Amino acid sequence: MNSESSSSTQQSADSQYEGYRFYTETIEVTRMSALAFFEAGGSDHSGKRLYWQNREKTFTLVGIGHAHVLSTNKANGRFEEIKKEWQNLCRQIVNEEHSVQPVLFGGFSFDPLNNKASEWKRFPQAYFAVPTFQLVLKGEQAFISIHLITQKQESFAEFEAMRKERDKLIHAAQVSEVDKYDKPQTTGRIELKKQAYLDSIKQVTDIIKAKEVEKVVIARTMKLEFEDVFTPTSALYQVSNEQPESFLFGLEAEDQFFFGATPERLVKVENHKALSTCLAGSTPRGKTIEKDTELGEILLKDSKNRAEHQYVVNMISEVFRANCSRTIVPKLPKLMKIRDIQHLYTPVEGDLNPGATLFDLVQVLHPTPALGGEPKLLALEMIRNYEAMNRGYYAAPVGWIDAKGDGEFAVAIRSALLDGKEAYLYAGGGIVADSTPESEYDETWVKFRPMLRALGGQLSDES
Numbered sequence: 004m005n006s007e008s009s010s011s012t013q014q015s016a017d018s019q020y021e022g023y024r025f026y027t028e029t030i031e032v033t034r035m036s037a038l039a040f041f042e043a044g045g046s047d048h049s050g051k052r053l054y055w056q057n058r059e060k061t062f063t064l065v066g067i068g069h070a071h072v073l074s075t076n077k078a079n080g081r082f083e084e085i086k087k088e089w090q091n092l093c094r095q096i097v098n099e100e101h102s103v104q105p106v107l108f109g110g111f112s113f114d115p116l117n118n119k120a121s122e123w124k125r126f127p128q129a130y131f132a133v134p135t136f137q138l139v140l141k142g143e144q145a146f147i148s149i150h151l152i153t154q155k156q157e158s159f160a161e162f163e164a165m166r167k168e169r170d171k172l173i174h175a176a177q178v179s180e181v182d183k184y185d186k187p188q189t190t191g192r193i194e195l196k197k198q199a200y201l202d203s204i205k206q207v208t209d210i211i212k213a214k215e216v217e218k219v220v221i222a223r224t225m226k227l228e229f230e231d232v233f234t235p236t237s238a239l240y241q242v243s244n245e246q247p248e249s250f251l252f253g254l255e256a257e258d259q260f261f262f263g264a265t266p267e268r269l270v271k272v273e274n275h276k277a278l279s280t281c282l283a284g285s286t287p288r289g290k291t292i293e294k295d296t297e298l299g300e301i302l303l304k305d306s307k308n309r310a311e312h313q314y315v316v317n318m319i320s321e322v323f324r325a326n327c328s329r330t331i332v333p334k335l336p337k338l339m340k341i342r343d344i345q346h347l348y349t350p351v352e353g354d355l356n357p358g359a360t361l362f363d364l365v366q367v368l369h370p371t372p373a374l375g376g377e378p379k380l381l382a383l384e385m386i387r388n389y390e391a392m393n394r395g396y397y398a399a400p401v402g403w404i405d406a407k408g409d410g411e412f413a414v415a416i417r418s419a420l421l422d423g424k425e426a427y428l429y430a431g432g433g434i435v436a437d438s439t440p441e442s443e444y445d446e447t448w449v450k451f452r453p454m455l456r457a458l459g460g461q462l463s464d465e466s
């Protein structure tokens with residue numbers, strides 16, 4: 004069964020995209036491994052690939068090549084800029100004849116006002132792309148789309164060449180074996196600025212006790228060194244094996260690759276329904292069922308963790324009440340148990356008000372007190388001043404949006420930046436009045452664990 008549509012649209016739009024045309028074709032293919040498709044794109048489009056799988060595993064998106072890039076290095080107005088450009092581009096190029104609409108995928112940095120030097124050399128403050136070749140796995144079905152966005156009048160030959168390339172990609176993906184990826188040989192594991200991290204927790208806790216701010220999330224970085232270059236496909240393969248119950252994401256920017264397996268949804272919009280997740284408050288999994296249940300029960304009643312969690316519930320509910328009707332917020336948190344850790348969890352949903360968009364929600368929600376703090380702007384300033392790192396895209400929104408405005412963004416935690424023979428891993432925790440540097444430090448170890456296991460950075464005496 005093939006569904007095809009190739010067409011172009013030209014309207015007398017007053018946008019910056021006047022004269023742009025969109026050529027697209029979507030075919031249904033037999034289901035293939037998303038990772039194999041991602042890998043196949045590496046020979047000609049390395050540095051321009053993306054990967055996404057939702058938490059429920061009902062939707063997987065792989066992008067290869069850039070049909071169009073939207074990015075900015077502006078510190079202020081980056082959300083508005085990307086939102087407006089996407090709307091302008093869609094208005095110009097998308098029409099009803101297109102059976103499949105283009106998808107924009109990418110992310111934002113955590114805090115553009117943080118100007119500490121960092122490892123994030125290839126990532127602008129916002130970085131999105133419409134892929135040239137796009138694989139979508141939905142339920143049992145698989146679709147591959149070609150997207151060509153161009154100002155050229157005549158693109159027939161170019162589009163024909165793209166069809167050939169698509170067929171080669173499909174073939175390469177179908178014959179490749181995806182279980183061939185080994186863990187890297189890890190030669191070094193360095194806790195960067197550990198003392199500065201511990202000191203910052205003490206400083207921030209003192210300021211919270213003086214009631215100048217209520218909650219601030221503080222994070223730290225771990226660096227792994229590998230014997231050989233470790234590839235993005237191998238990295239995705241390893242985390243996907245480790246974390247079946249999370250969103251999986253990967254975003255290439257030239258020779259750097261940001262990826263992770265996060266349990267935290269920032270916001271999803273589907274047919275005007277909005278969903279978000281309050282996730283804060285943590286404890287390890289128990290080794291036995293009894294111990295695990297006991298740890299969970301203790302977490303549900305623990306006042307320090309409930310305080311961490313409640314700031315997030317209050318903030319997200321407030322944002323939803325301002326942007327949605329029929330907002331539903333459960334009164335009490337539940338437990339979200341994932342492989343290495345359990346969290347306090349409250350889902351929030353509502354019907355998006357007319358005029359409110361996914362990008363609007365991303366902008367007002369980011370960062371929630373799960374990754375920033377309360378009050379938001381003061382917490383951001385404290386993170387800038389006290390945290391001994393620059394988060395880059397860690398803890399920031401990463402996700403996708405389509406031409407109708409549906410899409411989903413996750414909070415990019417449990418993540419790492421891969422840079423050739425090195426990887427930078429990130430983990431943090433919510434600091435409230437009764438936090439201590441030692442227990443926060445321990446909590447970050449639990450949060451590092453999945454990524455360490457995936458990347459072979461776990462020492463032999465740890466399991």
Ligand SMILES: C=C(O[C@@H]1C=C(C(=O)O)C=C[C@H]1O)C(=O)O
Nearest residue numbers: 283284285373416430431432433
């Ligand atoms: C900051 C992280 O996680 C966040 C902080 C949590 C906490 O402090 O309890 C729990 C879940 C996340 O919202 C991280 O994983 O790095």
Ligand SMILES: [Mg+2]
Nearest residue numbers: 284285432433
């Ligand atoms: Mg915590």
